[in-house]
Amino acid sequence: MSVNLDLHIVRRYPNPRAVLTLIKPITWFPPIWAYLCGVVSSGVPISSSPWLLMAGMVLAGPVVCGMSQAANDWCDRHVDAINEPDRPIPSGAIPGRWGLWISIAMTGLALFLGSYLGPWGFGATIFGVLAAWAYSAEPVRLKRSGIWGPGLVGLCYEGLPWFTGAAVMAAGAPALPVVIVALFYALGAHGIMTLNDFKALEGDKQMGVNSLPVTLGPERAARVACWVMAVPQVAVITALLFWDRPLHAFAIVVLLLAQFWAMRVLLSDPKGRAPWYNATGVTFYVSGMMIAAFALRGIGGF
Template sequence: MDGNRLVGTLGAHVRTWRPYTIWYPGLVGLAGATLAAEPRANAALLAAWFAPTAVWVAAHYLGDYLDRHLDAISKPQRPIPSGRMAPRTALLCGTLLAAAGCAAALAVNWRTILLLAVGIGGALAYNGLFKARGLWGNVVRGALTGAAFAFGTMMTVDFPPVGLLPFVVVFWAHDAASNVVGTLRDVAGDREGGYATFAVRRGLRTAGRTAAALYGLALVTAAFGCLAVPRDRAICLLVVLLAGAVGSTAFGLVLGPRRELTPRTALRAHEVLVAERIVLADALLVPGLGPALALGILVPLLVLTLGVQHRMRSGHEFAPDGQAATAR
């Protein structure tokens, strides 16, 4: 394989990973592990981070495989429809990563097998079935991140503690909201491809308001949850409120007074939520790891997320002028 082809192949895989999202699922799993028990083995913390991350990236590969015909219509620049990645390569990589995540998890706690099955099966069902069925798709997508938090707790205890279950609701509602906002930029392509998302069925304004309501549920639940953590409650709550202040700007873009919500404005709103959720997940690291270490994790990951998103996101979501029309 020559140098240019190798660079192109690596670039196709990196784009499939969506590296601006890659830090989030591991933080969610790590938050669950650190809140559930102390002391904790390093291997358990590593598994709490690695397994959700591996399954998350696997879901990107498998989702792109299942969405390849839809992407050929509205996003022909993506790796599979552009020909830079073969569909079977995406299927193989997704399968191997999912297997690696499962192996790491089961080595620590075999009881996670049900959550792993729900997570992987839910990711496949989202792309293959629920994504085209209105709000059900967003609810299923959010449930996967809620499951990642529950999974993280099971890396340090046998079963998720009842007192931490409200945080499952936090990540479920947050990611359902974020997923609704993410669909707002794709309404034209989803409609053309036959995907009846909630935004396609009910319109941008109703979808935006529904996302805001789900986001509000996540934020309020997180704020009350901070009052029950074992230590550093005030700092945990402060970081949650900081996340809320950032997230509110996204919904200002979505619901602000304007005649029409453009796809690029909707993308900017989702970019804000992609960065904001790093802050939200990090807030729950404060009680378990302490404010200094939690901040030390947050700053570099937030900088990486913002930088990579600025460099890659628009090109991943929008085809160059005329290219989508040519594909259609």
Template sequence: MSDSTSSQEQSENRSGKTRQMLGMKGASTGETSVWKIRLQLMKPITWIPLIWGVVCGAASSGDFHWQVEDVVKVVTCMLLSGPLMAGYTQTLNDFYDREIDAINEPYRPIPSGAITVPQVITQILILLGGGLALAYGLDQWGGNAYPKITIITLLGTFLAYIYSAPPLKLKQNGWFGNYALGASYIALPWWAGHSLFGDLNWIIIVLTLIYSFAGLGIAVVNDFKSVEGDRTLGLKSLPVMFGVGGAAWISVLMIDIFQLGIAGYLISIQENLYATILVLLVIPQITFQDMYFLRSPLENDVKYQASAQPFLVLGMLVTGLALGHSGI
């Protein structure tokens, strides 16, 4: 019995350390390596949708080709959108959220005392400087007549700041904050990837901003883990404003309706096959919403995300390929 208990404790400890490193809920404390702590601040788990957004943008340009230079361009833009800019955003958010994290997630690096505030500020500046420098380099590499990717990066920098920092602190409002988050995870990296290979036109901009309303629904899912602290500090997240059940319905409706709306647009431009695939990818999302999320949002938020979000991100790529194929 003791050996079994010890083995279980070791397994839970490893799981906690992994979750800590990725920046997930339910992490353990006790990490001492400053580099691992810095990585935890950057929340690598959040890089994935931005990296994927770059791929979708490259696909929607219609000018990406499977050759070494184009692949390296995309990978470099992934580095910009994921580790650098998402890392900057998450570190900045942790800096301004250190009080609420002391309630919701006391194992986070700043409230746990694992890293000092001056060290956090240094990390923010290094990630921001590296991101802007890489964005300018990508503009030069892509031969852009004006620095589109640098402008997009500056927009993302500003959006990240007003999302986390007073006096605006958009995250205090569930609607504005979650939409800003959704746009940051869908529209901005999509624009960057598209700008590497094609002209970023208003149709792409508007469509991705519409798609970002589905991202708002995804962002709401992340609010359930902090509802107690949000309520204590007076933050108007959707679970606080509408209750857990009401916010869960808002989340799934935003996710489903706006994906189906994009499918309708694809039909309108004669991309029927891609529209059909997108609709088919929405169906399993609805299934997992019913199985997990709507029945118990607080307990099943992580399980739901792991089950349903792969279908959402595949739908994004289908949309990118459709737009690239249509020549828009």
């Protein structure tokens, strides 16, 4: 008589599909889009260095952003066991310390690829990697703060890739208007990241993560997020008018008005409507980013 021992074998290696889930391809779009905005805003023809465009997109999205998602899931495995137990690490689809090893391997890959993008690209890669670990890992774990955590993610999702795209294409420091606009959109992204925290509200309460939805409550946190998203865009509009780009400024005004409509819907049910807003209001937000990028072409420095 034989016994089927396979019924009790614990998985030793990650499920390939779970690895893809771990690095969350859906999150790659914001940094890739911001990198493209940086490339456009530089004013340098893409045809002059197409490989820099492709290398930067791969680095910003699948590699650095994917690494940050893997590191965050590893460091958040106890929170996820409460909020989303079906995610790859708490569910066991990625067993043992494989989540950590994947994060470390992707960190090395990011630094390797970044070293081929020149000193500015490599410096930005180092900053992005350090920021990813500082956000998630103890003892720093900036994710615990509803101010510093979303601020750092917004900077790395929108500002840093924009700066990198412009610097890599220009082979030097971007013009000051490019840096200013990238910084404004990075500040506005703090509000977007705050809305993302709504989905983890219960687990964050139990694990001591002081996100704005936890500390302020959903209604007040949503209002703060709306103000944080809107004010930097008003600053961008003002700057474009100052730089004699009225048509681009008007287009962003229209998109901002569309966001105000979406914000009214969001505030009617902040927790329930946050995913809806991320699919609508945020689309208007990032569309404005590309319009601003085209406006910056040819402005130059001060």
